[in-house]
Amino acid sequence: MSALLTIAAEPVAEFLPVSRTQADGDVVKFCQRTHDGYEIESVIIPMGARDNTWRTLCVSSQIGCARGCTFCQTAQMGLLRNLSVEEIIGQVRAAREHFGATVRNLVFMGMGEPMDNLDNVIESIRRLHDDNANQIPRRRVTVSTVGRCEGIRKLAALGWRRLNLAVSLNAPNDEIRSQIMPINRVEPMAMLREAIASYPVRAGGHVLIEYVLIKGVNDQPEHARQLAEYLAGLSTCVNLIPYNPRENSPYEAPTEAASDEFQTILMQSGQLAFRRWPKGQSAMAACGQLGNLALRRGATS
Ligand code: SF4
Structure with missing residues (x-):
């Protein structure tokens, strides 16, 4: 130490x-x-x-x-x-x-x-x-x-214009988002969009939109089109993150082709989008993979 x-x-x-x-x-x-x-x-x-x-x-x-x-x-x-x-x-x-x-x-x-x-x-x-x-x-x-609107507003009220904001969105509509992110049942996407729009970004800056692509859940072409529509008019950049299956996960990683097509549709609609290389996957250090489940079971020694 x-x-x-x-x-x-x-x-x-x-x-x-x-x-x-x-x-x-x-x-x-x-x-x-x-x-x-x-x-x-x-x-x-x-x-x-x-x-x-x-x-x-x-x-x-x-x-x-x-x-x-x-x-x-x-x-x-x-x-x-x-x-x-x-x-x-x-x-x-x-x-x-x-x-x-x-x-x-x-x-x-x-x-x-x-x-x-x-x-x-x-x-x-x-x-x-x-x-x-x-x-x-x-x-x-x-x-x-995760999309806590009051928190976004509190950060904005600090007047720290150069603090970067990222929003973990992960869905193109309320139906899907409410299924995979319970927060959406109390703070739906329209409310979240208003909060994002109110966040001060510096000239040329963006709010980062994180979108974990999950096979068959949110990775279809119509989802990309809905997402582009939702974000239209906002200063955002989408970070597409292919899902990293965890132990006993009910979900699968998207195919390479589906991820490519999703990104292409976003970019063709004028939405900035890039794909994060899943660094750290085998170390269980990639997005959504932190957390020691032994602690949940109380085995903390
Ligand atoms: S840590 Fe996991 S459960 Fe918590 S807000 Fe982030 S994605 Fe959701």
Whole structure:
């Protein structure tokens, strides 16, 4: 464990020791054991920069998650608790100090719904932005939400114009979204669209729309057309993520051809769209695959 780090005028407690590491090529998933016996999971992802040294760090904001998305490994755990500010920042420190990673970007896309722990997420971002020695500027931070409209508005009200927002959408219409994402039953897509439209993006910037492609569920050509229609008029960029089947998953990965066609339809309609290479798949470090199910069963020792 390393010495105290001073962030602005606020000393931050030592980061938790790294208890487990799993690597898949350059992608590294690591866990830190908390004082109450849980594990915080984070993923270090290469950015593909010219010198291949920069990294994006995917951090967790909670242990588990209450939102119950049916395709998500973390959802199987349920919500165990929120992470503290120190535990969130500690993930950055562990990536830098334990693994020597040059963390350039920070994404809140690990375990948990950041809007359900928003005060601690905001304070973490503020401290990291203000930290002279270990700064991560807000323009390099992305907060990803399942679509909690009030949280999006609260972030917008901070006036942090350069903080990036990502929305985990994953469906082209309310019928499908309500089946795979329970949040949609209380905050349907029309409401979410208004919240996205109200979020201030910098000139030339976008709200990132994450869309996990699941075979036979949301990956058909008519779904791509509906999605393009839903997003028309918004400043968005769609990140298509082929589903990574987890253990005992009821869902399958989309075919290469279906993913290609989906992307083509979006782009032909004028919607920016790219496909994320499923880095970290074998390390169970890819999207929707964080979460230690043993914790759900109480085996925390
Ligand atoms: S996808 Fe995100 S919001 Fe949904 S259950 Fe998983 S961690 Fe929670």
